Amino acid sequence: MTFTDLSIATNATILPINEIADKAGIPRQALELYGNYKAKINVDSLPPATKLGQVVLVTAISPTPAGEGKSTVTVGLADAFNQLNESVIVALREPSLGPVMGVKGGATGGGFAQVLPMEDINLHFTGDIHAITSANNALAALIDNHLHQGNALNIDPRRIAWKRALDINDRALRQITIGLGGPLQGVPRQDGFDITVASEIMAVLCLATTLKDLKERLAQMVIAYTYDKEPITVRQLAVEGALTLLLKDAFKPNLVQTIEGTPAIIHGGPFANIAHGCNSLLATNTARRLADIVITEAGFGADLGAEKFMHIKSRKGNFHPDAVVIVATIRALKMHGGVEKTELTHPNASAVKRGMANLEKHVHTIRQFGIEPVIALNRFITDENEELEEVMNWALQHGVQIALTHVWENGGKGGLELAKLVKQELAKPKNFTMLYDETDSVEEKLRIIVQQVYGGSGIHLSDKAKKKLVELKKYGWDALPICMAKTQYSLSDQPALYGRPEGFTITIRDIIPKLGAGFLVCLTGDIMTMPGLPKQPAALKMDIDDDGNAVGLF
Template sequence: MPFTDLSIAAGAKMLPIQEIAERAGISKDALELYGNFKAKINVNSLPPAGALGKVVLVTAISPTPAGEGKSTVTVGLADAFKQLEESVVVALREPSLGPVMGVKGGATGGGFAQVLPMEDINLHFTGDIHAITSANNALAAFIDNHLHQGNELSIDPRRITWKRALDMNDRALRHVTIGLGGPAQGVPREDGFDITVASEIMAVLCLATSMDDLKERLAQMVIGYTYGREPVTVRDLQVEGALALLLKDAFKPNLVQTIEGTPALIHGGPFANIAHGCNSLMATNTARQLADIVVTEAGFGADLGAEKFMHIKSRKGGFHPDAVVIVATVRALKMHGGIAKGDLAKPNPDAVRRGMVNLAKHIDTIRQFGIEPVVALNRFVGDSEEELAEITGWAEAQNVAIAMTNVWAEGGKGGIELAKLVKQELERPTDFKFLYNESDEVEEKLRAIVQKVYGGTDVQLSDKAQKQLLELKKYGWDELPICMAKTQYSLSDQPKLLGRPEGFTITIREIIPKLGAGFLVCLTGDIMTMPGLPKLPAALNMDVDSDGKAVGLF
């Protein structure tokens, strides 16, 4: 019987979470236990921070259905540092039930490079995402109750922008009508649902640096507009305190462990295609306080998660990555070279060569931020020596540091070569720089991302986006960073344009201000903030046995 992520995780021996905490320098009074193998960290009970650890950001080429194993490499790299006796903590995002039950899978790594307990983390974990869902929907209820009770703020029901949320891919809830059934049932209006990981409250929780900052960010969130077209905020409704109360435990980072016993902080879970795609600042800053090296990841390719890490998380957090790893695989490069998924098993060095343009663009992007990346070539069993040589030979010719990794099968041992290369980069100074200034015009910020990160020609705004831009300038909201909502599969806004497309223009169809999060969400293509399930969702293979153990969870 072949190994699966679930069977490997089930066979691993976990250490008591108190022992993991002790390894990380977390005192007992800072630990809030959630059973034997999970805990919350009360950061206010940690000792004052000394020198802060360096940050290693793991990103990837444009993802394909073949899978790149970015989270797996992230965990394996942390375990490799541990094997080299470095002080290290890994910091990841929490999985959403949407992709877990859908097609993408979880976010705990894979094989012998996983965080544990895998089942708990991929399902309900410590309830953080449920708390965010509750806070999001409580706010929705407060808004509709305000309308029902006389609408003192003169909120225009047609211009309410706050949506309800659910942590599941449910296309039927994208557009709904509420308040039907007569006066006692509320005010009829059109509404809709976002997936919880796209909620602004998720972004607020991930970017807040203290409880006071959390409350202030919640208060700044815009929920709609008055009949006079003036913005209405949570502060106007006077419910930021109630929302913060619902989030008080969720705001604390979660401590777990890798299979090899490396401390792991998992906290926050925004998607990178429709949100900013990075784990919480609270978790990353806590990890920097606890270890010399922090290995973290950002969602999807460098054009999405890594770009947002630099322009949003780094700006808000006051730090930047000290090293960047770009994960690539033979299989994904062949798909970017024009090979169908069903034909990936056949060796094809020519397709690898054609697909290398995608990796080359992501390397170029990271270099533009002033950081020299290291490529992690994540090896799979079916990769031929000729295909691997095609990539390593190209990297040598382009003066790109590259390491073969096999962490799925070997754990930390399979990432030693990568860890040594990354350590070399950590010892070198960086010349980090943003690709745009917050004070730049919105169009210029968009153009900088499209041209420098995506490799496109220009950006154009729909009529709706142009009107929204005028409103942003009217209210003084235009000096915020950009959070692009774009397909993860292509550098363009067209999912089927693989490789390194050129000469394309990105169309911005809508601009949504997120004042609590502190960025402008710019929707491109047909990207949706409430995904749908595939024809054959992963849930069809899931079950629980008579002993209560999970079955079919990857």
């Protein structure tokens, strides 16, 4: 029998969500049921926390088309801790329909290390992302209505910074023209769509701590500029209350479970290459209130999601990871060593050795934050012993803790060795440090990220970015953390540069203030905030049978 993620999930035993809530210590009055197997957590109804759990952050080497299985390892590690009778909750991001219907796949793990109900989570789940889409587009409509009704705020239609949003990859909507058809149809102007997970509202929801904080952050969002080039915020449009109302249920974290019955909180889903790539701060803190150990992840490699976890999420949440896991695979290391995807099944220990430079850089990056990482070498059946030994010997020579994991095949049992190593790290004292201060200049913060995290030589600011710097300093927006929008495939801003490139310069082509989220998005390379679908989208394999069961969903 050929196992697929969907077939494994479909045949798994799933417990009523009330039982998972009982295991997590969530009282019934704090539970809002979405059917039998999903629920929202009303955080205000939780008992006061007597202590807060430790945080384990799972990151990875620079991802490749070969796949690393970071979410799978994250789930499997949580199940391993559960098997060790530890109090544990896994906290993940919600999948976006863009990659689900496109090429990347879902975000519920894989094999026997999955979160259930897999089909629901990967599709509409509890409607959180749809609520963010609605709030985003309600704001867009309110801006255009303001223009149509007289434009009391003197907004320059050419300088509206707010785009519409859709939770699907649709390149045809990147640039559009609206308001055509005469005076009754609105004010004609150029517009465009972002994918919903790139909306600032997603980032705001993921960094807000209370409904009041959510409303205040929404009010601070810059949406346009006047003809005099002065910023206009949501507060001036006076619609932050309406937006918060649309988001009040989406703001509550979602409770589900792993295949092995470990409680899982899934909430929020910003991409790590165009946003900050972490699940919601509210979800992580809720998990910390309920469990001794919280396993969470940050998108893509340590140069993206993990760096942003440290500098943005940790800073906002006033906590830091107590341990970090870096996921690597032989397949991905071979790609970083110069092997084509079609040749990955052929033994090539020398390519693994060359590709280790990428893993080494990510280890170095995490160590700079004062945390000693643990490597999870996610094993595939095609891995040869000589290739595995190359990585294991490197780790031994460099004093890095490493564990072979096979959680896809064996669930939590396949992650026990990793869990024991992580548990050892959790017991050690930490000397966590940020790499930059918020008060550093924007240029200095950028240089630190490029040189210390990416391993590059420096930065180059486009003329547009230089103009934005003047604006940032004028309004006092420069004392904010940086959120780099960069390709995930390379440490540089050039996707084809695998491994550990050196001597490169990162070009900053634009800087976008996100005052609601509380960071500056710095655009590099050709990063698109509305991706496109591939030639053969994953949607072509998806179907539903006569009984309503999903088919072809991974």
